[in-house]
Amino acid sequence: MEMNIAIVGAGAAAVGLLDALAATAGRPGAITVFEPSPHLWRGRPYGPDLDTVLVNTPPAIMSIRHLDFGHYATWLGARGTAHLDERLGQPLVPRALYGEYLAHTAEAALATLREDGWRVRIVTARVTGMARSTATTWSLRTEDGQGYEAGHVALCVGGGTPQDLYGLGGAPGFVDDPYPLARTLDRIPSGSDIAVIGSGLTAVDVVVSLAARGHTGPITLLSRSGVLPHVWQRPVGHRPQHVTAERVAALHRRHGVVTLDDLIALLRAELAEAGEDFDAFVAELLATETEDPVRRLRAQLAAVDDSRIGRRVLQETAHSVGPYAWRLLPQPDRLRLGQHFRTATSLASPMVPVNAATVMRLLDSGQLTVTAGVRKIEAADGVFRVYGDAGDRTSDVVVNAVNPPQGAIPRQAGQLVTALLADGSAALHPAGGLLPADPRLHVVGDLAGGGSFITSSIAGIAAQAARVAQAIVTDQD
Numbered sequence: 001m002e003m004n005i006a007i008v009g010a011g012a013a014a015v016g017l018l019d020a021l022a023a024t025a026g027r028p029g030a031i032t033v034f035e036p037s038p039h040l041w042r043g044r045p046y047g048p049d050l051d052t053v054l055v056n057t058p059p060a061i062m063s064i065r066h067l068d069f070g071h072y073a074t075w076l077g078a079r080g081t082a083h084l085d086e087r088l089g090q091p092l093v094p095r096a097l098y099g100e101y102l103a104h105t106a107e108a109a110l111a112t113l114r115e116d117g118w119r120v121r122i123v124t125a126r127v128t129g130m131a132r133s134t135a136t137t138w139s140l141r142t143e144d145g146q147g148y149e150a151g152h153v154a155l156c157v158g159g160g161t162p163q164d165l166y167g168l169g170g171a172p173g174f175v176d177d178p179y180p181l182a183r184t185l186d187r188i189p190s191g192s193d194i195a196v197i198g199s200g201l202t203a204v205d206v207v208v209s210l211a212a213r214g215h216t217g218p219i220t221l222l223s224r225s226g227v228l229p230h231v232w233q234r235p236v237g238h239r240p241q242h243v244t245a246e247r248v249a250a251l252h253r254r255h256g257v258v259t260l261d262d263l264i265a266l267l268r269a270e271l272a273e274a275g276e277d278f279d280a281f282v283a284e285l286l287a288t289e290t291e292d293p294v295r296r297l298r299a300q301l302a303a304v305d306d307s308r309i310g311r312r313v314l315q316e317t318a319h320s321v322g323p324y325a326w327r328l329l330p331q332p333d334r335l336r337l338g339q340h341f342r343t344a345t346s347l348a349s350p351m352v353p354v355n356a357a358t359v360m361r362l363l364d365s366g367q368l369t370v371t372a373g374v375r376k377i378e379a380a381d382g383v384f385r386v387y388g389d390a391g392d393r394t395s396d397v398v399v400n401a402v403n404p405p406q407g408a409i410p411r412q413a414g415q416l417v418t419a420l421l422a423d424g425s426a427a428l429h430p431a432g433g434l435l436p437a438d439p440r441l442h443v444v445g446d447l448a449g450g451g452s453f454i455t456s457s458i459a460g461i462a463a464q465a466a467r468v469a470q471a472i473v474t475d476q477d
């Protein structure tokens, strides 16, 4: 029977999947991509926005082609020259420009597939339901009531949007979802007192973009922990020798299980070989949640050129080996690691030095402050009252920059997921996300259940997409 693939959502995950399908070839069939947004292939992060909204990651790990570390850098070529982060020694471009790379890669994949005889079409509509119509066929429904059939379905619907933790939705001056910043920051008067809920990468995007627009009022990052993202260090070209998927697979084969202590031993070996002090490294990491965030940021900015590999190895392998190792960890070890959630997120999703320098400058000038221990925020009398461990204060504007919980169901995919659960075609994973109960249903991206507790990166999504392409093509053989 002819292969018929439906791809729901056209963001980075769909691009990785199409690129991998084009490379894997197989017998030609039909592909239908469903996407309601006019900004095809860009998904939530990489659509048009301010030039200050930058990619958060160096080029070598922004390739949407799994294991081809130069794919994005080659496309970027001379375009990167204008966007060099001098501290990092790497180009860090506006996310909208990265979106052009995704669009280019998708168009190239579609052209290859068509040359190979595939029929590919894009349907500009949201998928609202699907169910098995026969043992090997799915029927999908879009919001306009149209029906479609497919043999394999890949859900590439992204992750959630920020939750409204303090019930501020609808209050004047509350920005519930900050992206695109070009739209949301435009409405904020330049002298206003702004509270940003969250202190992660989205909060950094907000602060840096406000600064670039000449905001003069005070800005406060409010969070429960007060932990800022770590700062990327200059790449040194070190390839991990011990913390590798091969070593983790070998441990799994030998013992039938991989423990957190096994992973720690691999990291210890990696550092020992480089002559680095493992215990000092761990002590430094564990201070993430207790040390003053401003002192920590200053130290990290000073360490961008520090050639020690410890942090670099963890940052890279959290995304490359982490998701695989996570699945093999016993539950008690997952819980143990989960206790360090803030440290892990701060480490695995660092900010780029050019942004760190802006944040540091604003902290030094006193315009920006970081406040931990927020308990409650209320909208009253046209302002926001913030209640926290350090006392109460008011703000004119509140920008919601919290991370959605891992495995959250994206709003746009709510009806679709409900239909899949009702049909028994998928189940919710207890830790979030969706687990397909059918070998012809696939999930690429943050909705994939059973994944690690850190947000997917482009590198992680590319690896997942390659695995799903392989599974689809193998089923065809």
Ligand SMILES: Cc1cc2nc3c(=O)[nH]c(=O)nc-3n(C[C@H](O)[C@H](O)[C@H](O)COP(=O)(O)OP(=O)(O)OC[C@H]3O[C@@H](n4cnc5c(N)ncnc54)[C@H](O)[C@@H]3O)c2cc1C
Residues within 6 Å of the ligand: 008, 009, 010, 011, 012, 013, 014, 034, 035, 036, 037, 042, 043, 044, 045, 046, 054, 055, 056, 057, 061, 062, 125, 126, 127, 128, 156, 157, 158, 159, 179, 410, 412, 413, 414, 416, 444, 445, 446, 455, 456, 457, 458, 459, 461
């Ligand atoms: C703000 C932000 C910045 C990031 N920056 C980086 C970075 O610099 N480096 C990095 O490695 N990672 C980064 N990430 C992580 C990762 O790269 C992105 O999350 C990535 O874009 C995820 O791609 P995706 O295709 O899974 O999801 P998305 O990009 O969210 O795309 C999902 C698409 O599915 C569509 N969709 C949803 N529901 C339906 C439906 N029912 N029917 C049809 N279509 C549907 C949506 O319209 C959307 O276009 C960032 C994430 C965010 C949120």
